[in-house]
Amino acid sequence: MEISNTMEEFEEHAEILKAIAHPIRLCIVKGLIENGSCNVSKMHSCLETPQSTISQHLAKLKSAGIIKGERSGTEISYYVDNEKVKKVIESLFD
Template identity: 55%
Template sequence: MEYNYKELEDISEFLKVLAHPVRLCIVRGLLSNGGCNVSHMQNCLGVPQSTVSQHLQKLRTAGIIEGERRGFEIIYKVVDQRTAKLIDVLINKEGQ
């Protein structure tokens, strides 16, 4: 068997970023709603805004989400299609 170790390492890091219940909840919510701001996420999750912001930073750094400024707020949305497919398989369980 031949493995591209760098590619597997990148996938492993991607999965580590998603491997937190709050981040999974954020991503699932963004996919369901098409995007939203930090205040909306904070209200849905029931955690402090600073906690949401920390999780958003990890997701942004991994290239999973992006934010678009609209006036005084930033609307976040999922931009990584692997993430959408993975959430469908793991959480939404499409096809079952």
């Protein structure tokens, strides 16, 4: 068995998988891919989860390099900025 990937690549992929492994984060990422950018208030109404909880999950996704946010005044709209994650989500929900 020959493995052409480096351990660093496996670690990077594992971190991405860990970040999206939570049901709420998976739902957030899937929703952002399907519907485009979204703010916390809209996610709150869709997920019926406290805004503070959603914000914590968004911070985890952001630190993992999965999403980015664009500020407009006091509002931040989040979007998925990772093509690998988009492919993973597409394959999961194909």
